[in-house]
Amino acid sequence: MLAMLVPGFAQASTAAHAISAPAGAALFWGAALLAAGTTVAWVLGRPSAQARWPRIGFGLALLAVMVVLALQLAADLG
Numbered sequence: 001m002l003a004m005l006v007p008g009f010a011q012a013s014t015a016a017h018a019i020s021a022p023a024g025a026a027l028f029w030g031a032a033l034l035a036a037g038t039t040v041a042w043v044l045g046r047p048s049a050q051a052r053w054p055r056i057g058f059g060l061a062l063l064a065v066m067v068v069l070a071l072q073l074a075a076d077l078g
Helices: 007-011 021-044 052-077
Strands: none
């Protein structure tokens, strides 16, 4: 995966990297999940402080999306 994103990654020796390829991929996907969650939260915005149920629903929906993405990540990494 990283070799596709960074062409020099496949050519460099593993000793040149502080982390292994699977760990790097896990960090990459973790960062992607955080970025996706932050982007969704920013695009949708927060309802007013008086509206309690929309905030709870938004939080649960965002949690569900992140859980599904995390499960897909676990399946991809094996």
